[in-house]
Amino acid sequence: MNRIWLQRILVVGVWVTAIVAWQVYQRTNDLGTIETAQRFVDAVDSVWWGPLAYVAAYLLRPLLLFPASLMTVAAGLLFGPVLGVLLVVLAANASAMVAYLVGRALANTPQPDREGDDERAGLIRRWGDRMRERSFETVFLMRLLFLPYDLVNYVSGALRIRWTAFLLATVLGTIPGTISFVLLGASLERLDEGLDGVNPWTVVASVAIFLVSILIARLARSRDEHTTPTPETHPWHDTTPPAPTEPSSSDRAPVA
Secondary structure: OOOHHHHHHHHHHHHHHHHHHHHHHHHHHOOHHHHHHHHHHHHOOOOOOOOHHHHHHHHHHHHHHHHHHHHHHHHHHHHHHHHHHHHHHHHHHHHHHHHHHHHHHHHHOOOOOOOOHHHHHHHHHHHHHHHHHHHHHHHHHHHHHOOOHHHHHHHHHOOOOOHHHHHHHHHHHHHHHHHHHHHHHOOOOOHHOOOOOOOOOHHHHHHHHHHHHHHHHHHHHHHHHHOOOOOEEEEEOOOOOOOOOOOOOOOOOOOO
């Protein structure tokens, strides 16, 4: 067994153990997702080490498959809109890199198309190639469209796209959603009380930011679809030169 497979087995073993332990903890204490988040808020509220605990919890979150949106709302409730946004920008992007690295550690090295691949396998491989070719644009659009946060992280790592493009696209693409959810959290009294007592103007602002980010993503996606790629940059362009053909009898030089 080579080193790569030992690494994968170790990563999967630690990951599965963490998920099982987390599920046992929640069931033993009869806690749902929101109740767990509220218990965390109660534990770190008004203590000097609260921001550090929040960042640490956000780093562990992708391994436990805990919702990123709920943690972001909790930042607004705990730290207010300004510090909450700053902490989420730091913690969310760091946690995205954690999931990215896990996906990268578990994935195979990308392989070129092989003869005999079925249509679906070839399509998936070409889609992965396209995502690697246009890493920033693809990840940026997925962030603006609010696709599942951890799914994007793990898939990006598994496809081994450039980490610099992934991180930059994540930082910029999640800003609208971060502001929206932190503002919502800052207007709440408790997570487990729903929207009771929430400031309606905060909800309006949050929804407006959410819709604007989706509109921008739609416009960018539409523009991308109508852009005609050049043969050199199109990931599906066949650059193999045509095979030489025999000249027809009419093209042959006359024999004296």
